[in-house]
Amino acid sequence: MSQFAARLVSGIPLFAGLEPRALEDIVRIFQRLTFDAGASLVRQGRPADSAFILESGTTEVFTALPGGGEAKVAELGPGSVLGEMALLESGTRSATVIARTPVAGYLIERDGFRMLLVQRNPAVFQIQNRITRALCQRLRELNAKIVVADAPENAALPLSGLTAGSSGMRRGTCSFDYRGFLPLLPVFRPFGASEIEEFARQTEVMELDRGRILFQQGDPGAACFVVVRGALEIAHSRDGRCHRIGVLGPGRLCGVLALIEGQLHSMSAAARENSVLLEIEKSAFDRLFTGHDRVAAKFQDAVNQELVRALARTNNHLTRLISQARIRSGRRERKQADELQRALGAQDCRAA
Structure with a gap:
């Protein structure tokens, strides 16, 4: 097998x-399963x-519709991967997958996958990195669809008095003992005291x-x-309208998409209130994101948790x-609802 x-x-x-020997280690955690036609995989x-x-076999992917009912959003056949996002972070299934024909395949449990990460299996780190990059791509695509589809009445006013340049920002200094505060942040709870210190040395307050x-939309990710x-308030501007995407409070990460993908920032970020941040420059981020040591592995977990939270939002x-769109019930609105449903369905296949 x-x-x-x-x-x-x-x-x-x-x-x-992947290296054949490393791939053999991964295959050892596979469990072969079969399903009859009509059975639920998830x-x-x-x-x-x-x-x-x-x-082998063919499956159909369904997702629940707001207000009741469900929609078929995809068909998947041999070689497809279902639910790989679950290997990054626990959560709930976002779709139902039904076997249209008899189906056979291999189950990869997150616990087994995490065990190989703890053992510093380099191939598993590569797989995790690829899932993370796919998640970033989906986030960027879905956020773009939200901005296009969002109604004008849902647009947000930007924060008043926004400033750029050198004013309003102070580097290398902090008005309180921020290091003593770090262990209280959710992002650092898996870290030991020495690991937090090692991480903090690679940052600037x-x-x-x-x-x-x-940073502003269109800036390079530095x-x-x-x-x-x-x-921090995260927003996207289009056609003169500002769309508020979210607000990130203590313990949240900001700006990782541009660094992972090597692209420009697709959104802007501004201080919603007086704020203290840890800055991780690109060179330090690259070391942490691709490293295999304990601090790097825990930072990668933090990045994945942040991306999964962003995807849920x-x-x-x-x-x-x-x-x-369905409530408005016009022809244009129904078409828009169908397009958004298909976009959501593509994500559901990864998170199913």
């Missing part, structure tokens, strides 16, 4: 190019703790006054940030827009 499974997954982008709303690779712009105190926003 191991050799056959290894040949199967070697042709799947998530596993392609159910929406159930705990998500594994991924599934289809070896900075203070932002309320209304100070941290650093990411941990919010220690205060809050985006999915909720999309669901609300779909509901609004």
Whole structure:
């Protein structure tokens, strides 16, 4: 079974190019499962703790609609991977997957995957990195659809008195003992005291006054940030309208998408109130994001948790827009709702 499974997954982008010996270690945690036609592989709303690779057969993916009912959003066949996001972070299934024909494949439990990460298996770190990058791409695509579809009445007013330049920002100084505050932040709870110190040495503390712009949409990604105190407002501007995407409070990460993807910032960030941040410059971020040591592994977990939270927020926003479009019930609105539903369905396949 191991050799056959290894040949199967070697042709799947998530596993392609991995060293054969490292791939054998991963295949050892696979569990082969079969399903009769009509059986449920996963159910929406159930705990998500594994991924599934289809070896044979065809499945249909359904997602619940706002207000009741469900919609078929995808069909998947041999070589498809279901629910790989569950390998990054616990959560709930966002779709129901039904076997249209008899199905066979391989289950990858998150606990087994995490065990290989703890053992510093380099191939598993590569797989995790690929899932993270796919998650970033989905976030960027879905956020773009939200901005296009969001109704004018849902647009947010930007913070008043926004400032750029050198004023309102102080680097290397802080008005309180921020290091003693770090262990209280959710992002650092898995870290030991020495690991927090090691992480902090790779950052620089900075203070932002309320209304100070941290970075603007279209800026190159030069650093990411941990919010220690205060809050950042994230927004996207299009056609003269400002769309508020979210607010990030203490313990949240900001700016990671641009660094992971090597692209420009797709949104702007500004201090919603007086704030204290830890700045992680790109070179330090790259070391942490690709490293295999304990601090790097825990930082990668923190990045993945942040991205999963952002995706959940985006999915909720999309669901609300779909509901609004269906309520309006015009032809244009129904078409928009169908397009948004398909976009959400593509994500559901990864999170199913």
